[in-house]
Amino acid sequence: QQQVKQSPQSLIVQKGGISIINCAYENTAFDYFPWYQQFPGKGPALLIAIRPDVSEKKEGRFTISFNKSAKQFSLHIMDSQPGDSATYFCAASMKTSGSRLTFGEGTQLTVNP
Amino acid sequence: EAEVAQSPRYKITEKSQAVAFWCDPISGHATLYWYRQILGQGPELLVQFQDESVVDDSQLPKDRFSAERLKGVDSTLKIQPAELGDSAMYLCASSRTQGKLFFGSGTQLSVL
DSSP: OOOEEEEOSEEEEETTSOEEEEEEEOOTTOOBEEEEEEOTTSOOEEEEEEOTTOSEEEETTEEEEEETTTTEEEEEESSOOGGGOEEEEEEEBOGGGTTOOEEOOOEEEEEEO | OOOOEEEOSEEEEOTTOOEEEEEEOOTTOOEEEEEEEOTTSOOEEEEEEETTEEEEOTTSOTTTEEEEOTTSSOEEEEESSOOGGGOEEEEEEEESSTTOOEEOOOEEEEEO
């Protein structure tokens, strides 16, 4: 059962543009929603995370928007840079399941110079 | 900055051979996870430890995979015998708080 669905599968953006990646979840018991960034040959690295008691969180150029009623959340990358080119994964976890993460399928982002 | 250490970085083996991967989590992190990541997909949990105890191994193919964390620190994941479909990146992660998983660079396994 795919509990976290992510789209699009791939995304191409021009330098300076806005990158938007979307995720939808099924299990309402999820209470923590992080985004991970992964470069080739490396493990995923935590980028930004949100809990369902807030609708938005911003850290630098990265913003998470969270819609609890729709069970959706998204990552916005403002002023996208070529160095942002990587694979992005949304994920979800719940305290009652030992905090393990369930990942989406990933979005390969390419930012053209 | 503390990191999760994994070795080896790459492993090439033949079908039916045994392979083992090692992970040393960040000091003080009681929770350790092994994930498998197939190319083009998100990581999938294989096993989760809390200290030396297995919390969840429901997705671990126990006929061929085993994992241990004897002293509650470093961990070993073993596959015996390896099959062609086991080719993937094996990622170790550790955490102290909910959801804040720190991943190692992984072991890329190729089974020929």
